[in-house]
Amino acid sequence: MPKGICLGGRKLFKKQFHLEENSYENHQEWREAFRKQRNNRIFFIGSKDEKFGNQNCQMVGNKLKVRVIPALEKEFGSHVDVTVEFSYKQDIIFYALQKNQAMNYRFVRKKENWYLFVTTKYKKVDIITNKNLGAIGVDLNHSHIAVAETNRHGNLVHHQKIHTFIQDRTCHQVTATLAEACKQIISRAVKEQKPVAIEKLDFSKKKSNLISSSNTKYKRMISSFAYSKFAELIKSQAMKNGVKIIEVNPAFTSVIGRYKFTHFFGISTHLAASLVIARRAQNFSERFPTRTARCLPVDRHCYVWKPWKAFLKLAVSDRERQVELLFCSRHLPF
Template identity: 40%
Template sequence: MKLLATYQTRIDDKGCYPFLEACGEYFGRLERKLYVDYHIKGSQVKELKRRYIAEHGITARQFNSLMGDLTARLASVRENLRWRERDLLGRIESVEQAIKKKEKEREKLLKSLAKLVPRSEEWQKKVDRLKKVKFVLHQKKRRLRNLRHKLEAVRRDLESGRYPVCFGGRKLFKAQHNLEANGFRDHAEWLRAWREARSGNFLVLGSKDEACGNQTCTYTKDNTLRVRVPERLRAGFGRWVLIESVRFPYGQEHLDRAKRPVCVVRGRKIYRPVTYRFVRRKGAWYLFATVERDDPAPSTSRWNGAVGVDLNDGFLQVGEVDRSGNPVGEFEIPVPMRDRTRGQIAAALGEAIKEVVLYAKEKGKPVAIEDLDFTAKKRGLRESNSRYARMLSGFAYRKFRAMVESCCSREGVELLKPEGKHVDPFATSVIGQLKFMARYGLSPHGAAACVIARRGLGFGLERAPEVSVLRLPSRGRASRRGYWRRVCESLKRGPGFGLRVDVLYADRF
């Protein structure tokens, strides 16, 4: 299986830094000019390519790099606007529901006040509560108005087809209006930071029909990076700039493989395309290389069973089943998520996922995960209680899913996808508790992980138990899925999670 992977390294040869600074400033200025000509004025790409090559002294490959970077940036802005539209619609819906709830509470309080004796103690409590409800209602309506104004602005940008792009970042641009609060002594210091942000990276596009996958930036066999200098900068740097001793702490073997041709077609050598991006961070330049990664074929088999992974608030629960779907074990891996930065969460999650995948590889079993999406629920965090909001905000399920897919591909472990997608998350926790938890001595989350593993192997929806101490509703003529949905709703009205677990365990004895 082939996937694109990006590896990074720091460039220790500081003798090339002046050249990289000049390239960043030059290509950054050309990209901003290209944004105006292509996106705002609507000029054709072929016409722009001829003009830029003639006027600015760049090669066709360098123009393609600029164009590719710009189109990717515009596509990202467009997708972000669409996401913001969906997000604002969800937030507006949540606020409208909260307003309706508060309005009902206000009407209820007004009716109860009419029945009470004025100036009495109970009457005063109701009045105080009514004041709070009216205040909250007023603030919710203000927020609803602001959200609708933001939605109108987003839709205007989408309809116009001209997407605003702030090269250098909006946050830094706005910092000039409050210099001291943002750590700048004067406007000149801010201007230097602004120019550095606008010239802090540039892209060098690769191609399969070029030597070592990139003729503009060639990574040679002696680990030297040979960069072609734009014509306008050759007076100061020459035709080529050599950056010596460039090694990648991770992925060096994949980049070494890209130095050799994959095959020869009609006398022409075909390489793996390698795309490089130079990025400046805190005064140092870093090199990012994107190349195809050759991953081994899956070495696991469904005949051995499967390993299910359940992501929870603060830990991963792993459940293992045999090929018949019978649970055979479980274990927990702590993953601290609360009060952590995104980088810290990603690091902890990556280590936990690697441990799970290596365990599955050792057992020769494929891995199964749920197809969850908390995007819609996160839109209503402001209207949720604090505990629920903290739990949801810590969930990085999209990152978790991407990490599992990448790690499984790298280690040669099959990731189960029944019907072309990840496991259906419908009622996994409830089914695990009622069917497998007490019977096999599993934890509630471990039982849910075993249900995930069973579904990954293709097992259908389990039959609900006929007798339970929790007094489940009668099935009647409902379908199996419909009945489980009724069971989930009835359990929400019953005892809490901890008490339910205790009752189910006690029922086994």
């Protein structure tokens, strides 16, 4: 069913039916307030084929020349000049004007002040990273971000944990915290000239698992941690700094990291998972270590993830068996 649109706001529109309760003397006073609310923004759509990227609103130096509609030309003239100063990113606007890119201008009135929003195409930055030098793997968790850096051979050379305290915080606080974490990761990538590898997650499947999952920690991680927001922020910062983002399949990253790299490097499971993500971006092998492969039959023709899946089932069943034996030993009849 199509949804209706009420320019000016439904809340203000419904106030006309209760004028006295909303401090309106008559319907005319409400109509003036409603029209003022409706006319609180102006939008000028530009095109790259037009001069200065826009035909009706043009940036010339630090002045904005706005074309006046024919009905008001006698009173204000053909154009109105507005002095504009941007607090940041003004170099991007000048670059877009030099390249004759499309410029979109949007004026928004908030209370008694007018604000200007400019939209244009961001200037392209050349990629400065090379995965032949190594990669930086990122593993997302509910309380921190695990980061592991590899060299060209896929060996661990640096690791760190970036704590992200985002539980019970507002969306703006979460965005600021994640943006600061992304800034640290991208700065490291620019310094070492290595790409950043992240997991390509399916959020719809993860959210659907909340209903069937009984793990409170897992529910908190999926519901409160802004996976999509983090991916959006790190991709945006990477594009601006010339860092390539490599999205890899997240299958068995924690399992491979736990049983292959945790004890070898003396790191946590999350750091080991980020190491697997970095190595997977470099297309390194994920074969079983010799000590672990003894419990499985040899099959050299299957894909490398198939034995990991079989090993995970054995590990889970063995863990459940140990828990069951421990539970029975505590409840013996003697």
